[in-house]
Amino acid sequence: MFRLLKNLAKLLLALLVLAIAGLAWYVYSKQPQRSGQVLIAGLTAPVTVRYDELGVPHIEAGNEPDLYRALGYVHAQDRLFQMEMLRRLARGELAEVLGPKLVATDRLFRTLGIRVHADAYAARWIKDKSGSPAIQAMQAYLDGINQYQDSRPAPLEFQLLGIPKRPFTLADSISAAGYMAYSFAAAFRTEPVLTQVRDQLGPDHLKMFDLEWKPDGAIRKGLQNEQQTARLQAGDWQDLTRLARLSAEALEAAGLPAYEGSNAWVVAGARTASGKPLLAGDPHIGFSAPAVWYEAHLKAPGFELYGHFQALNAMAALGHNTQFGWSLTMFQNDDLDLIVEKTNPENAQQVMYHGQWLDLETREETLKVKGAEPIKLQLRRSRHGPIINDALDASAGKAPIAMWWAFLETENPLLEAFYELNRAATLDQARTAVSKIHAPGLNVVWANASGDIAWWAAASLAIRPEGVNPAFMLDGSTGAADKLGFQPFSGNPQEENPARGYILSANHQPAATTPIPGYYNLWDRAQRLDELLRSPSTPWTMENSKALQLDVQIAYGPRTLAPLLPALRAAVTEPAEQALLEQLVGWKGAYDKEAVVPTLFTQLLFELAREAMSDELGEAAFNNLRRTRALDHGLPRLMADAASPWWDRRGTPVVETREDIVKAAWAATLAHLRKTLGADSASWTWGRAHTLTHKHPLGQQPPLDKLFDVGPFAMPGGRETPNYQAMALGPAPWAVTTGPSTRRLIDFADAGQALGINPVGQSGVWPDRHYADQAAKFAQGGYRAQHLGERDVATHVKSTLTLRPK
Template sequence: MKPWLKRSLIATATLIALGVGSATWFVQQRLPQRGGEVAVTGLKAPVTVRYDEAGVPHIQAQNEADLYRTLGWVHAQDRLFQMEMMRRLSRGELAEVLGPKLLPTDKLMRTLTLRDEADKRAAALDSNAPSTQALQAYLDGINAFQDSHPVPLEFALLGIPKRPFTTADTLSVAGYLAYSFASAFRTGPVLTQIRDELGPEYLKAFDLAWVPDGAVAEGERQATAAGLPAATPASPKPAAALLKPADKQTLAALGQLSDSALALAQVPLFEGSNAWVVAGSRSASGKPILAGDPHISFAAPAVWYEAHLQSPGFELYGHFGALNPMALLGMNSQFGWSLTMFQNDDIDLVAETVNPANPKQVMVGGQWVELTERTETIKVKGQAPVTLTLRRSPHGPIISDALTTGREQSRPIAMWWTQLVAPNPAVEAFYQLNRADTLDKARQAVEGIHAPGLNVVWANTQGDIAWWAAAKLPQRPAGVNPAFVLDGSKGEADKPGFHPFSSNPQEENPARGYIVSANHQPAAATPAPGYYNLWDRALRLDRQLRDPTQRWTAATTHALQLDTETTYAQRVLKPLLPRLNELVKAPEEQALLQQLAQWPGRYDMELTAPTLFQQFLYDLAREAMADELGGDSQDGAAPTPFSNLRRTKALDHALPRLAADAHSPWWDKRDTPAKETRDDVLKAAWAATLQHLRATFGKDPAQWTWGRAHTLTHGHPLGQQKPLDKLFNIGPLPVPGGREVPNNYSGPLGPAPWAVAYGPSTRRVIDFAAPHKAQGGNPVGQSGVWPDRHYRDQAEGHARGETRPQWLAEEDVARQTASTLKLVPPR
């Protein structure tokens, strides 16, 4: 080798080594510190933080202020980037650090007025209230960590500046979480278009009526009846359609923006949930058993941060969200609770009528009323700032202003939202719920949760079990169905007030000995319109729990959380398989139909039937409905009403009804001169299903297994850019379960393969005979700091359905301590 070449190679190797060494040092400096002693500004006394084998901090403080300040500090060292992303998302500030592709998201968040409302409510907080003081101490702990440590890796890569976290940031994030439950932007516009353009006959497939006895009772009636009940009477077609073509384009774009733009930030979105509790009379231990697995979109890091808090007179093992010191899920030796989404409709979309002589006025209550206006500036990385004009009518913010174009052609669409008009003292409510060891205390705390709508399922060691639907339920004019876009000029959007909390759906110590909540429409005397999930999942859980001979244990409860069976497939296929057997003659295809006929509806990874059914379900919906609703647009394409509809629960409800109705007008294709029948659509959907599965997985149906077709990847914001996906994303992992089964690894209806979008964010089981043996888990890991050892250490186990102990007893915490960190006041 020539001397100059040798010297060059040595120099290059030296530079690479130095670069690798520098990069390693840079990353190591940013890993969480879980041992030693650290001085923290603001502490009044030393605090001990013991970390267990999963990286969960067990915090012992001598006073409440130090307890919450320490929680903020340790939460920040594991999740500061998540906190920053949640703050920026909720306040419409993502484009400043992620660039112009996040500008539509920022515009949407600004138009929702989350930022403005949070600022006002933060200024009005009672600084002497214990809940406010706890929140401020927690934020002080976050800021103390941020001020004393190098910026996280993501901050450095994206150029994110440090700035203090405030109470307004926390309230902005709370507003985003309330918004993330809403389905109105996807569902209301599509149903309105079907009503106005297609007519009542097309609406018969959609179940729009309130069921006073609740969806579980309705599901039992349908399951024992021959066929499906008669379709719900549809709302009559208005004399003149409310929405013009430009309005429909605006609403379709809003639906897609609401659904997809948020995914760019990889911030968890709340989707559904399971929770149930059995009384001591139904358990082997003689004490209540509480189970809960909130369904939230998957991301890295996961939504929950676990921590065990102890100070004089207070103890709680909690699951905490970013920038919130009040546990949203929690338990101790005396009580515990879980949450599901109520799914009540707390957002009305209102089409305003503009004064032809003055575009700044709209018709309200028979007279022209001025719109208010203000402007906000959005910073955009690499580009000039963007000025956004925000308008507001008496009904609420003009949400259509979130779109860059179309305002001149379409009428203003306002948004009435409980979150913006109810007092909603949620910080105080959850502060009290974290301490609610009696039925009366829990009920009183839950009454303070106005938005978002939540089902709180609660139990204690004294044997009480309860469920409350927590929400301010608005009073609406008689005959108004908020599933449609409302006419602001006719009083449809008027709200005389709110119903009292006492009329909300709720139960305390029911005689049946158990309570189940699974996002289904609950039984209630006072109707609560909403976007409820299918009743199949709730019915599956209810049927298992009602067995009077079963004495539940923690193990059998966890097994029910992992159940993968549903009756939904049978409901869809029952009227269709006889016709398909007549239409399909090829032996290989007959064998596939036989698989579907014998399939019990389990979504297990080794089976091929779930893959076949899910693809057929999509093709059936597309072949029947896409021609009326603008075709299907996949990600990145211009939105259509059908592409928004397939992301809603409304379509899930419609498909069994459609399948059973051979005379539905949906079967006829509008773009052909012939009149198609259900048989014609079935043949086309079946052929499309087989063609797609063969092209995607190969010609051998044995290779179409659910585990191959159905996978989970936890995405990180930086993981959207290759090759960073290999570093920051976690997965893909094959997972069982599916849409609306108890083990609800799920996503929108679409073509195979299916990337799971949301599912169990934790699986908790607490037997109150031994709460110190509670089980839980995290979908990825405690830490959001790559490549910390707790960044992804629970991912594979969670995908397999495994849980781990959530240590509560002192002897267990001491025995399981992996390291101890001492936080002390500055000397």
């Protein structure tokens, strides 16, 4: 018996070893190939791909089609699952692989019309511009992706989710650009709640948002003749609240990054230690695993670029070489209007347009749903754009709400623009390329080794009728929603070689002859950066530029608190609490990991906003407002206005004052922090309460988060600090959701020694050694070299892959 048991144990052990070996082989078979040879159809000559110590490919080819075909192949072997998820999100196809929980997200993206627009755009581009260098580059790149997909085992995620392989197309790439544009569109989350404040609460409540009261052309409440304009009923407001929430949650549900803000600046050679321009940039995008950017160094006769690439795009969105470079920030111009259509009482499928009842266009689409029956969608469109409340499966309201969006309504040759920008070594070349960016709005900050520096606000800016305020929803039955054309690019905000010797872009509203409507970020971050850049005694170097990118101080907290300090001192009487208050009083606005005050302030700010506003708005609308920049701008004005009607709680027999709300908010703040972070206030450090985890789409299903997610890391910085580590205003602890998607520093005296960092790693393939090999360094504020010169590249080569003609 003993021998039998012993033999059985050996057998079980052998089976376990075989199972582990089989699993290891299975996972290994899906890892990127970075050495040896691969045969690729369509190549005219061998292409060399040298990988450095962090998995960045340095690709050298004899011509551009070979170069881009190779880029597609190596990009796919590191990021194929990211490419698949991105196209499915943008085209409304996630439920097919993720099940019913993604139906709402798919329905939203189908309603936006990105899929239909991308299909038509791609067909037109292929027909009209088939011989253009940009389309040839894109087709070669997509062919490289498809050849990788056809010849290699499916990624682990494909098999876990049952994703079928299918070719990637130009329409997929255009759809991905539409997703990027949509994630910029703050109007979706902002216009409904601002209109609700104006129409349900009135101008006194609206004052905190500092928006001019312009009823002409917008939806008005209480008109004597209700047939003259569209009116919103209770069910319509419920729809809008649901849409705003769905807009914000759709990206979270898909586990893909949203585009948020950014810093970029360039300093002229007269103000740098090297005598050449110095370019800095850190685009602010949602954190995820894998990270949004894929780095690759491209080289062919007449062309070289170290680029940062987005999934499904052959053109680098960020890049540099020894002669020129650029970075991007989000313009934040308002390029999306929400428009309430007036329906015909006798025919609900007709709406008023310039005095006539016009039929709504309709189309039917089918959503495939994993494990469930397909869903038929009936989607409508007016002359103004898609009817977005068709995104709701069972609408409570009656008013059709259309969306006018510049991305759908402009020529927008984005791919051509970036193809040219990738090669723009002179001011004239760069300006011409940037002028072709119509939507989404982008600030392009550019420099070259010849000494030029420039910034262009790139967008097709719609000309709206006089008196129309697009911060509110518009009335489609009047001319308020009309567009009178687009401003010429020459009229956009821009600067070339300014006398002050530097240019800064930080999502703030730019100076302009004509104000440009938009949802701009707080000006505090731009002021902080400008204050430091302005100092004439500082010769700028790579080292002090690092310190500027990693700066964690901002004036927003102290200026928001200042008018409340007398009320806080009156409310706080217990000695231990008074000691905490005095820390708050002396705070200069720095968000250091070891500090307690940022934790105290952030929780207090949330409690003040909730105590003051949630009773008027309702929890759902208040939660939507928490995700907008409008609240960031409005809270300092509210705190300074003791007479604001927001301070009075609805439903109580007395009229509450600011002092009452401050006292209640302070007590709620301490109670929450004690409950979540412990009784000892010394343990309420910012780094403990404010952490970053790079989330993988599969990580939303435990225990897969333990495998695929990366983190958590304690993080300094905060909302709108130069080291932007942001989260929605809410209760502690805070998960950092958005921040620098890369940090880049390029001194054109020696651009071959540029610095950068990837927040996670180059590879999206778990458990590849480059899956998360930069994450800890990023969290610590580290940088690493971006190898460009031949000697530098050769020194750091770790493996070489040769792609040969098939």
